[in-house]
Amino acid sequence: MDQSFHEAKYTVKDVSEITGLTKHTIRYYDDQQLIPFVSRDGRNIRLFSDHDLDWLRMVHSLRISGLPISEVKHYIDMCLQGDDTIPQRAELIAKQEEELEAKIREYNLQLMHIKKKKAYYASVSKGQQDDAWNPVNNKSECGEKYEIPEHIMTH
Amino acid sequence: MDQSFHEAKYTVKDVSEITGLTKHTIRYYDDQQLIPFVSRDGRNIRLFSDHDLDWLRMVHSLRISGLPISEVKHYIDMCLQGDDTIPQRAELIAKQEEELEAKIREYNLQLMHIKKKKAYYASVSKGQQDDAWNPVNNKSECGEKYEIPEHIMTH
DNA sequence: CCCTTGACTTCGAGTTACTCGAATACTTTA
DNA sequence: TAAAGTATTCGAGTAACTCGAAGTCAAGGG
Numbered sequence: 250m251d252q253s254f255h256e257a258k259y260t261v262k263d264v265s266e267i268t269g270l271t272k273h274t275i276r277y278y279d280d281q282q283l284i285p286f287v288s289r290d291g292r293n294i295r296l297f298s299d300h301d302l303d304w305l306r307m308v309h310s311l312r313i314s315g316l317p318i319s320e321v322k323h324y325i326d327m328c329l330q331g332d333d334t335i336p337q338r339a340e341l342i343a344k345q346e347e348e349l350e351a352k353i354r355e356y357n358l359q360l361m362h363i364k365k366k367k368a369y370y371a372s373v374s375k376g377q378q379d380d381a382w383n384p385v386n387n388k389s390e391c392g393e394k395y396e397i398p399e400h401i402m403t404h
Numbered sequence: 405m406d407q408s409f410h411e412a413k414y415t416v417k418d419v420s421e422i423t424g425l426t427k428h429t430i431r432y433y434d435d436q437q438l439i440p441f442v443s444r445d446g447r448n449i450r451l452f453s454d455h456d457l458d459w460l461r462m463v464h465s466l467r468i469s470g471l472p473i474s475e476v477k478h479y480i481d482m483c484l485q486g487d488d489t490i491p492q493r494a495e496l497i498a499k500q501e502e503e504l505e506a507k508i509r510e511y512n513l514q515l516m517h518i519k520k521k522k523a524y525y526a527s528v529s530k531g532q533q534d535d536a537w538n539p540v541n542n543k544s545e546c547g548e549k550y551e552i553p554e555h556i557m558t559h
Numbered sequence: 560c561c562c563t564t565g566a567c568t569t570c571g572a573g574t575t576a577c578t579c580g581a582a583t584a585c586t587t588t589a
Numbered sequence: 590t591a592a593a594g595t596a597t598t599c600g601a602g603t604a605a606c607t608c609g610a611a612g613t614c615a616a617g618g619g
Binding site for chain 2: 257259263266267268299302303306307309310311313314332335336338339342343345346349350352353355356357359360362363364366367370371373374394395396397398401
């Protein structure tokens with residue numbers, strides 16, 4: 250049952266097309282040792298396996314969640330150290346899950362704001378706005394207000 | 405009907421608490437002239453009005469959507485130029501809406517990935533995993549694969 | 560009345576995570 | 590044989606903060 254099938258191998262360019270990350274970023278992550286097992290061929294060219302892609306995707310997810318490179322590195326190192334680090338890894342993942350959820354909430358909020366602005370421009374273009382205010386005249390922008398905390402004096 | 409009511413005024417610290425942006429960032433945005441009408445008191449201290457907060461929020465939304473500072477500045481300048489620039493502003497807003505939606509889709513994707521990892525750690529902690537693989541032994545990370553474009557040879 | 564505390568200011572240096580381009584090498588195609 | 594294409598390393602540049610020093614001012618406590 251020895252497996253001599255050829256494992257899939259990808260160059261940096263391939264990985265770039267597969268993941269959407271730039272070639273520069275992929276090499277940068279490799280230089281930072283965030284993808285631990287990337288091999289090279291006789292000409293010193295990086296060859297990524299499917300496993301390497303899995304590592305890379307994990308790195309990508311953690312970066313997107315806002316984890317700095319240095320801590321992604323720490324996570325990878327913990328993976329390499331074996332099962333003893335699983336509780337810490339699990340904790341980290343749980344934290345980043347929350348970070349990411351918070352981020353998504355914030356992004357949805359800003360998206361709503363942008364949609365309102367878009368709707369405003371649409372109404373202005375059709376000459377349908379009720380009041381003819383203009384951002385400059387009002388020295389402002391349209392839309393809802395921030396919530397002002399109670400303790401702030403607005404005299 | 406002259407309005408001599410006191411308009412609400414906020415210091416940098418207030419604005420920081422209201423918006424969640426750091427004091428440094430708020431001053432930075434002001435220095436970059438992204439908040440056009442911020443006033444100062446006799447002691448040269450910045451005083452933000454509610455209108456200023458509206459401008460700031462717009463800046464924030466555009467930044468979150470991925471628009472670089474230089475282009476946020478351009479948008480603000482267009483606002484100051486009057487109604488002639490509305491079509492361009494509307495186009496910009498529409499573009500950033502799409503950017504933001506794409507970003508949210510990507511973030512949700514990575515969130516899913518992180519949730520799977522979390523579930524994996526939960527199952528490992530309870531000793532319930534079917535196969536006893538370990539990231540290091542497998543030189544990989546758990547989870548689904550990337551979609552490999554057809555034209556990439558994996559020999 | 561003085562002194563500490565705290566919040567404001569400007570300015571300039573430092574940081575993160577890319578991002579880009581140059582110089583070089585090899586290999587495949589014309 | 591030459592050009593095109595893709596790879597490598599390395600080092601500099603960039604964006605957007607981020608931080609801290611140094612200075613000023615005003616209010617509050619002893």
